[in-house]
Amino acid sequence: MTDIVVIGGGIAGVAAAAHLAPHGSVTLLEAEPALAYHTTGRSAALFVLNYGEQGFRPLTKASESFLLNPPEDATGAPLLSERGLLWLGRPDQMGNLEKLALEGSESGANSRIVDLDEVLQMIPVVRPDVVAGGLLEPSAQDIDVAGLHQVFVKMTTAAGGKLLTNQQVTGLKRSDSGWQVRTVEQELHCDVIVNAAGAWGDVVAGLAGIPPVGLTPKRRTAFMVPGSEDFVRWPMAVDADQKFYFKADGVQLLCSLAEQRPSPPEDSRPQMEDVALAIERINEATTLGIRTVNSQWTGLRTFAPDGNLVAGEEPEAPGFFWLVGQGGTGIQAAPGYGALLASLVLGGDLPDELAGAGVDPAVTDPSRFRS
Ligand SMILES: Cc1cc2nc3c(=O)[nH]c(=O)nc-3n(C[C@H](O)[C@H](O)[C@H](O)COP(=O)(O)OP(=O)(O)OC[C@H]3O[C@@H](n4cnc5c(N)ncnc54)[C@H](O)[C@@H]3O)c2cc1C
Numbered sequence: 001m002t003d004i005v006v007i008g009g010g011i012a013g014v015a016a017a018a019h020l021a022p023h024g025s026v027t028l029l030e031a032e033p034a035l036a037y038h039t040t041g042r043s044a045a046l047f048v049l050n051y052g053e054q055g056f057r058p059l060t061k062a063s064e065s066f067l068l069n070p071p072e073d074a075t076g077a078p079l080l081s082e083r084g085l086l087w088l089g090r091p092d093q094m095g096n097l098e099k100l101a102l103e104g105s106e107s108g109a110n111s112r113i114v115d116l117d118e119v120l121q122m123i124p125v126v127r128p129d130v131v132a133g134g135l136l137e138p139s140a141q142d143i144d145v146a147g148l149h150q151v152f153v154k155m156t157t158a159a160g161g162k163l164l165t166n167q168q169v170t171g172l173k174r175s176d177s178g179w180q181v182r183t184v185e186q187e188l189h190c191d192v193i194v195n196a197a198g199a200w201g202d203v204v205a206g207l208a209g210i211p212p213v214g215l216t217p218k219r220r221t222a223f224m225v226p227g228s229e230d231f232v233r234w235p236m237a238v239d240a241d242q243k244f245y246f247k248a249d250g251v252q253l254l255c256s257l258a259e260q261r262p263s264p265p266e267d268s269r270p271q272m273e274d275v276a277l278a279i280e281r282i283n284e285a286t287t288l289g290i291r292t293v294n295s296q297w298t299g300l301r302t303f304a305p306d307g308n309l310v311a312g313e314e315p316e317a318p319g320f321f322w323l324v325g326q327g328g329t330g331i332q333a334a335p336g337y338g339a340l341l342a343s344l345v346l347g348g349d350l351p352d353e354l355a356g357a358g359v360d361p362a363v364t365d366p367s368r369f370r371s
Helices: 011-023 057-068 091-106 116-122 145-158 198-207 272-285 334-346 352-356
Strands: 004-007 026-029 080-082 085-089 112-115 133-137 141-143 162-164 169-175 178-183 187-190 192-195 216-226 236-239 245-249 252-256 295-303 310-313 320-324
Touching: 004 011, 004 178, 004 187, 011 026, 011 145, 011 192, 011 320, 011 334, 057 334, 057 352, 085 091, 085 116, 091 112, 091 133, 112 116, 116 133, 145 162, 145 334, 169 198, 178 192, 192 198, 192 334, 198 295, 198 320, 216 272, 252 272, 310 334, 320 334, 334 352
Parallel strands: 004 026, 004 192, 026 162, 085 236, 192 320
Antiparallel strands: 080 141, 085 133, 112 133, 169 178, 178 187, 216 252, 216 295, 236 245, 245 252, 310 320
């Protein structure tokens, strides 16, 4: 008998499994031949406090100490490394940056407005006739996404949990004795289901006859262009209106249009025009003169109607827990929402690190979509 079945092997599924495995028998089921094949393997890998819906930010804050001090036996190298984030503003965008600075101070981000000279010292390729200044968040850091995913995998297996690939869940049924979970290969019985199926969250709920919460997957394309040793210390540069960004990744430069186009849940692929438009905008704001693309990919950032996480038990289906709607902050907030989900499944008081960061389970409760 498996107590808990987690559906989805992205960062959300393994974060939940890692926090639940010490308390019950956990089996994680992933449809693909490999874990982290979808959105989790396609991110920009940044930790930044001043980002995402207000209801999400306490979960990012609550994740910081885990990311700085992961369990020693589960990791070989630090999960965070210095990066910094520099929002770039044209003269007409400087007001937006001041607003963003205010939001940042409310989220505990130590950000400050910088003038053009300071922008040019940090990123000399910025065009001084286009950009007027910036907002610097020095505490933003790169995340080792594969390393973090692996930490959760090791925590799960060390506690006796199982992670199974090639196991698309095709049927869910509730009976008096719990839940029946059918996959393409087998049938399992459990007390608790955790729906961490990312863009497919509403589809998985539908298998159990549970109405959707209204998730919208949104495309975002990223691509690598040739970089240089000279770029590796640059902070990540983001347009004040999020119309493009670029960030050093080794000796390459990771770039994006930062687009948010609604999509069905699918294995999404880049479209040439999104890459071309991003290159045009980055070349307008800098002297980088990008002409070659080394590689490109698209991931789906999935949002609930109010932009906040959906974590909690479905009111009409005891034992069915949602863990979806991670949007653009699903990597950086994973330790926090993994701990939150476990505490909701297990019951009892909210752990101190979540309560201390201002996490409020009412904000993530799926019942907000059921009135
Ligand atoms: C370009 C880009 C940049 C980003 N940058 C950042 C960033 O800098 N920082 C940050 O924190 N976040 C970032 N994100 C967002 C982050 O990547 C996501 O929030 C996060 O990966 C979502 O994880 P997930 O586990 O919910 O989804 P996924 O990784 O998509 O995992 C869901 C899994 O469920 C499986 N599944 C679906 N249906 C079934 C089924 N029926 N049976 C079994 N398995 C099933 C899927 O195969 C999939 O593996 C970025 C995203 C993109 C696209």
